[in-house]
Amino acid sequence: MNVKTNLNQLEPQSLIDAFLKYPPDTFNVQDSNEKLSYFTTQFNLLTTLDIPVRKKIESIIGYQHWGKLLHLSTCFIGTTVTEYTVLSKDFNVQQIVEKLKKSAAKNTLTIIKDLPLNSPLLTDFENQFSQDLINAAEKAGFLSVEGQALAYVPIDFTDREDYLSRLSKSRRKNLKRKLKSLDELTLEIVDTGAELFKDNAFRQHLYQLYLAVYQQSEIHFDLLTVDFFDEILQNEHSGGRVFLYWKDTTLVGYNICYEYKNNLIDKYIGLNYDLAMEYNLYFISWFVNLDYAKQQNLKFYVAGWTDPEVKSKLGANFTFTRHLVWIKQPVLRFILRRLRHLFESDTHWYTQSQESKS
Known part of the structure; x- marks a missing residue:
């Protein structure tokens, strides 16, 4: 299986091909007609919560039983082996958003993950393309959630x-x-x-x-x-x-x-x-x-998403991403829209770290 993509791609194609050939456990990986890689899995909503908040929820009596309700059928656009969601020049931004909305009925959540925000690691064209996709998805009703902090060092x-x-x-x-x-x-x-x-x-x-x-x-x-x-x-x-x-x-x-x-x-x-x-x-x-x-x-050493606080102390710079989430059920959409700040832990950390420097 070979996906031809060329926007937002910081890794060799062979790494993406290996992911498609041998996906992580519990992932069902496929390609769409729009040349986007995607995978479906049962996603635990607590996964990206601020750790103290997540641990408080997990400590509530009976979590081992009712916690299963937080595992939702989810389609992720992108892969977990690329820093960004890799896009193709061949699709129209508006059309892909509408097609994703139509196909979203199959899952509780549809998430376009890790879209770059003015990344210094990418070209102006790539950054603008992703921003256009973000704008189109937000207008179509996707929930916009701040993503993780990608560490990098200019050489x-x-x-x-x-x-x-x-x-x-x-x-x-x-x-x-x-x-x-x-x-x-x-x-x-x-x-x-x-x-x-x-x-x-x-x-x-x-x-x-x-x-x-x-x-x-x-x-x-x-x-x-x-x-x-x-x-x-x-x-x-x-x-x-x-x-x-x-x-x-x-x-x-x-x-x-x-x-x-x-x-x-x-x-x-x-x-x-x-x-x-x-x-x-x-x-x-x-x-x-x-x-x-x-x-x-x-030109750059790109050090990944984990341990941003430690990497900051080692001299790293950071660039952020945006996730776009389509939520099928109106009630769940209402709830998550008001709780989305709980899923933006890296942004909270970065804002606090910058304030402490000023």
């Missing part, structure tokens, strides 16, 4: 010391101390498709380290499959780079990045948690990725 520094000099004195001191752990590890950067990834046992080990990260996460939504990892790790034409961190013969952790369109896109991480904590791997890998992007003369 405009001379070297690591120059980058660190832009951070506060206390953070510089703390990070330099943590970076000393790199002296005790061996770094190996291996292209996907290399001989190393033909070993099934090694690929299984990498998948188990990915599962360790997934299971400790606050959000459980798209559990990628072992077949998906097999597919991307063995693809030699994708521009994939796997950063492996070893302590002697023990793998401490890794992350899978893609060098694409003059950017380094950080996609997946796996950790041996005890060792990763001991050797400060999260912080080390940040600077190793920045060093690599600089050495390759890339």
Whole structure:
């Protein structure tokens, strides 16, 4: 299956193809006639709530029983392996909105996810195209919800010391101390498709380290499959780079990045948690990725959606997205329209962080 798309795409097509071929557990993935990837699943409404709010709701007596009512049949336009919803130049914005409304009767929710808002990672044309889609969908009755904070770093520094000099004195001191752990590890950067990834046992080990990260996460939504990892790790034409961190013969952790369109896109991480904590791997890998992007003369390091507060302290910038939600039942539409602020946690965090600086 091969989807030809070219707007908002920060990742190689092979990654999208792998998602369509081997979707996450519980996802039913298809393509529409408008060249949009989409998937359906039972979506828990609490998934993207502010964590304190979600935990309060989950602590209510009987949640294990009545909480199932919050799992709604949902169609998501887009994928979970791309930073943005990838669009095609070939469709008319107004027509696609109307077609989505007509097909929305099949599910309780229809969500056009992760549309960029003036993203510095995209062209003016791409940003305007997405804004036109947002405007058309809002006029058609879609609920507009602020999306997540995508972390990125412009590669405009001379070297690591120059980058660190832009951070506060206390953070510089703390990070330099943590970076000393790199002296005790061996770094190996291996292209996907290399001989190393033909070993099934090694690929299984990498998948188990990915599962360790997934299971400790606050959000459980798209559990990628072992077949998906097999597919991307063995693809030699994708521009994939796997950063492996070893302590002697023990793998401490890794992350899978893609060098694409003059950017380094950080996609997946796996950790041996005890060792990763001991050797400060999260912080080390940040600077190793920045060093690599600089050495390759890339434009941006794109660091993903998770842990925005930590990435802010590491010097990241942020760009936001918009989700557009069609809600079939009028009563539910009325309720969610008034509660949508509860689903905009990254925006709340960012606003508070900017206010604290002023």
